[in-house]
Amino acid sequence: MRMFELTAALLEENPLPIKKAADKQQISVRAIRRLIAGQLNEGALFNYQITTGKIKRVHGFGLFTGNQPEIIAALFDQSHNLSLLILCMKQPVLSFSLLSDTAYISATTLHRRFACFDQFLSPYSISIDRRTYPFVSGNERQIRFLLFKLTAFLLPALCDAPALLYQHFLDIHTLRQQVLYATATSITSGKISPDCYVPDYYLTNEAAYLFLWKQLLAQETFFVPAHEAILITKIAASFIQDSDAQLWANNLSQIYQIHLVCALLEGNIFVFQPVVLTFSDTTVQLIRSFLLQLPHYEKLLKKHPELPMLYECVWQKQSIFQPMFTIKNTPPDT
Structure with missing residues (x-):
């Protein structure tokens, strides 16, 4: 990592x-x-x-153009720490001694790894402790999202296949259901902040929550609530040129989805933050306008300082769920 x-x-x-x-x-x-x-x-x-x-x-870095997910997968495939953390999240019923034997590392070394993992997991409202059973605890919605992201880093073929990416999300959901206790927290419970960005119906039950991810991963059409679409379009109209109006209309849904995901989840949405060599004027102007006119946006930006980078993904036609070193399609060779 x-x-x-x-x-x-x-x-x-x-x-x-x-x-x-x-x-x-x-x-x-x-x-x-x-x-x-x-x-x-x-x-x-x-x-x-x-x-x-x-x-x-x-x-x-000329080789990075077009094959970032493959390079990232090759890097992470060599990471013993990532493999160990994924194992802890996939198999929460393992004992500490059994985990030590399975990973072929001493109990002392494993204890040190847990300390590093806990620091990494903390922003996601997740903790890991050898004294608890299971080791990994916290909001189940957060655990499944992070496990989905970490395992996707190792599977570059999913990036260009939204249907396979959603199936991978569903597989993680099913796996966690099978290995958890009946008393485990539901993916629909837990604090949402700011809650005005997440429609209540997505959290009525697990089927509704899974449907949300089917939309986020482009397997179902996403419809922006009319009042939200009108508000965001009105805010953007102050700096969007007439010639860019259609382009903005095409990006409106992506902007709304980014706000929804950021309100729904804790921690950096990218997990491993990519590089942005420069921010576009559109991103800078959009943030300024949202801070002045969009309710609770300052709170959302404070919670997710990576928001400007998420917007850049929209302009560059890159999925926010895609592993990347840089948001620019063609990083400069040095």
């Missing part, structure tokens, strides 16, 4: 001072050196070098 953050940082600055790379991840320079040394540092994808205190990706 740290390798993703390092690669994303190199998109912004290549070569990158090793001390700066360590500070970004709040780890030591020695840990960064071990991280790079532990990679398959061969071929075009993973060829990193450290010289004169700087990390350089030898072949630049």
Whole structure:
């Protein structure tokens, strides 16, 4: 997982001072050196070098165009920490000793991993503790979303197949249902904030919630409530040119869905945040207008500071559920 953050940082600055790379991840320079040394540092994808205190990706980033999910999957496929965390979320009935044996690591090492996992999970209102049973606890809606995202990072073929992506979401939902206790929290319970962005009918039962995700993953048509469509269009009209009116109309549903998802869920929607080399004027103007005129938008933006990046995904025709290093389709080669 740290390798993703390092690669994303190199998109912004290549070569990158090793001390700066360590500070970004709040780890030591020695840990960064071990991280790079532990990679398959061969071929075009993973060829990193450290010289004169700087990390350089030898072949630049031209290869990132069009195949970001494949590269991300290759990086994460080597992550023992990601595999271990996914195992904890998929099999919550494992005991600590059995998990230690299954992962072939000592109890002391596993305890340290749990401490790191807990820090990672905290923004999602999820916790992991060896003293609890099951280890992973928290809002079930959050757990299933995060497990869906983490496992999707390893399956790049899903990115271009919305039907398969929804089936993957449904498989995660079914798996968690089968391994949980009857007393586990429902995916329709838990605080929504700000609740004005999520229509009540999506949380009436689990079938309604699954239908919402069928819409979000483009398997059903999404209809924006009329009063919301009128309000957002009126706000955007202050800076959208007439020539862009149709384009805005096409993006309106995506904007509304982003607000809904951000109100529904805690933590960074991307999970691993991509790089935005520049923000468009449209994004900047949209945020300013929403802050002035859209009810409770300041609260939503504070909860999800990645909102500007989510808007950029709309303009770049990239799904917010797609693994990516950069939101720009063609990052500059350096």
